[in-house]
Amino acid sequence: MDTTLIDWSRAQFALTAMYHWLFVPLTLGLGLIMSLMETMYYRTGDLKWKRTAKFWIKIFGINFAVGVATGIILEFEFGTNWSNYSWFVGDIFGAPLAIEGILAFFMEATFIAVMFFGWDRVSKGFHLASTWLTTLGATISALWILVANAWMQFPDGMTFNPDTVRNEMVNFWAVLLSPVAINKFFHTVLSGWMLGAAFVTGISCWFLLKKREKVFSSDSIKIASIVGLVSILLLIWTGDGSSQQVAEKQPMKLAAMEGLYEGGNGVGIVGVGILAPDKQYNDNKDPFIFNISIPKGLSLLTTHDLNGYVPGIKNLIEGGYPTKDGQALSVAQKIEKGKVAVSSLAKYREAKKIGDEVSAVEAKAVLNENFDYFGYGYFNSPEEVIPNVPMVFYSFRIMVILGCYFLLLFALVYYFTVKKKLENLKWFQWICLWSIPLAYIASQAGWIVAEVGRQPWAIQDILPVSAAISDIDVASVQLTFFLFLVLFTILLIAEISIMTKHIKSGPEKINS
Numbered sequence: 001m002d003t004t005l006i007d008w009s010r011a012q013f014a015l016t017a018m019y020h021w022l023f024v025p026l027t028l029g030l031g032l033i034m035s036l037m038e039t040m041y042y043r044t045g046d047l048k049w050k051r052t053a054k055f056w057i058k059i060f061g062i063n064f065a066v067g068v069a070t071g072i073i074l075e076f077e078f079g080t081n082w083s084n085y086s087w088f089v090g091d092i093f094g095a096p097l098a099i100e101g102i103l104a105f106f107m108e109a110t111f112i113a114v115m116f117f118g119w120d121r122v123s124k125g126f127h128l129a130s131t132w133l134t135t136l137g138a139t140i141s142a143l144w145i146l147v148a149n150a151w152m153q154f155p156d157g158m159t160f161n162p163d164t165v166r167n168e169m170v171n172f173w174a175v176l177l178s179p180v181a182i183n184k185f186f187h188t189v190l191s192g193w194m195l196g197a198a199f200v201t202g203i204s205c206w207f208l209l210k211k212r213e214k215v216f217s218s219d220s221i222k223i224a225s226i227v228g229l230v231s232i233l234l235l236i237w238t239g240d241g242s243s244q245q246v247a248e249k250q251p252m253k254l255a256a257m258e259g260l261y262e263g264g265n266g267v268g269i270v271g272v273g274i275l276a277p278d279k280q281y282n283d284n285k286d287p288f289i290f291n292i293s294i295p296k297g298l299s300l301l302t303t304h305d306l307n308g309y310v311p312g313i314k315n316l317i318e319g320g321y322p323t324k325d326g327q328a329l330s331v332a333q334k335i336e337k338g339k340v341a342v343s344s345l346a347k348y349r350e351a352k353k354i355g356d357e358v359s360a361v362e363a364k365a366v367l368n369e370n371f372d373y374f375g376y377g378y379f380n381s382p383e384e385v386i387p388n389v390p391m392v393f394y395s396f397r398i399m400v401i402l403g404c405y406f407l408l409l410f411a412l413v414y415y416f417t418v419k420k421k422l423e424n425l426k427w428f429q430w431i432c433l434w435s436i437p438l439a440y441i442a443s444q445a446g447w448i449v450a451e452v453g454r455q456p457w458a459i460q461d462i463l464p465v466s467a468a469i470s471d472i473d474v475a476s477v478q479l480t481f482f483l484f485l486v487l488f489t490i491l492l493i494a495e496i497s498i499m500t501k502h503i504k505s506g507p508e509k510i511n512s
Contacts, residue, residue, distance in 0.1 A: 023067030029196015031135030100144035108137035150181035197228030247302035253453035263312035269297030338377030
């Protein structure tokens with residue numbers, strides 16, 4: 001397969017996904033915050049809360065519209081650029097996406113109209129329910145998409161049909177209730193809440209800096225600070241769960257996250273560090289130019305044992321280390337088994353074609369025996385299973401450091417709000433305002449860790465990216481890459497422009 005086609009197809013999908021993820025977390029975060037604000041209006045009858053809720057609902061609507069446009073293009077790319085992937089696992093991957101489209105999207109589309117246009121046309125209770133159901137619909141939509149993504153990280157609940165060369169779902173609940181899916185859902189939604197809280201806090205501080213809308217700003221910050229503080233604390237908890245799952249199911253990703261080439265017992269966790277740019281997995285060079293580590297921290301985090309064993313990149317490639325099932329195979333052995341599986345599939349189909357049932361049964365038995373390593377059959381060397389270590393390592397550090405930053409920020413915001421000091425702290429208001437882009441950077445960094453860390457797999461251990469792409473002309477992928485780049489940039493500029501205009505206008509006056 002042409003590596004240029006692979007690289008451009010990956011680049012196009014990454015471009016679309018990263019633009020799309022600029023809009024999704026704000027939708028999730030604003031949805032919760034605006035629903036809480038309208039709940040305050042419903043409970044108190046105070047029109048200031050109605051005014052506050054209406055302002056943030058409009059911001060939500062602007063962001064939601066652009067997010068839908070990028071999301072639709074993202075799903076179409078599975079068919080255009082990744083047709084082999086869509087054929088190979090479409091029976092499984094397509095199910096949660098279909099449910100998302102039928103259930104969640106229609107739910108959002110129905111109640112969002114009432115939320116925007118029903119203020120004076122329906123009762124307060126029905127309008128509040130519509131706002132919450134719109135938020136719930138967006139969250140359920142995220143659930144099904146994240147279930148599909150989690151299945152790519154940890155494929156379960158399926159069986160391979162050699163007659164159709166497709167993976168077929170045999171246990172829907174194993175796919176939906178996968179521990180990876182549940183943890184990924186909560187971690188991702190909580191990150192959206194955190195970003196939404198940072199956005200609301202920052203914009204509200206802009207009003208304070210301009211000496212405008214003090215009551216509106218204080219009320220908005222009060223809600224946002226609580227949401228932000230709770231979400232960041234829960235993010236730490238789900239992050240701990242995620243680290244254990246990655247260690248168990250995607251150890252190569254974990255090794256890349258830590259720049260860990262030589263594992264062992266009682267492995268430390270790197271706080272900050274600079275990777276050696278020319279490091280190879282099988283040389284004896286130090287992987288770091290500089291690093292500060294917490295002794296035995298990685299073993300404790302991933303195994304809950306200070307002396308727990310954590311394999312590094314070299315260990316994972318060479319194998320031989322102890323696992324709960326015995327000794328780990330080397331990547332070379334997995335490649336050998338994978339090639340046997342791929343070859344057996346071809347023999348099975350040929351035998352079925354000519355009606356040789358005996359040979360077909362024999363080939364199918366060999367295929368089933370080696371199918372766990374099927375994806376490795378597309379590799380030619382062990383080094384191909386190593387992801388982009390620097391990108392994963394630095395993205396993980398950025399995510400964690402910014403997570404700690406927002407924990408401190410929201411704690412201070414909440415403290416200053418309770419003590420009624422925030423209105424007088426202009427320096428802190430500026431910090432809150434300029435923290436908005438940092439929340440987006442943290443969110444994007446998290447997805448880079450999740451997706452780049454999984455490479456070179458489209459589906460972990462089953463289908464590599466090189467076997468998942470469509471056989472199309474490279475020039476067409478390059479052309480659409482730049483068309484999407486221009487289109488998405490225009491959409492982003494338009495959204496920022498419309499949002500900025502709405503923010504500068506401020507909350508509208510309400511007479512009754």
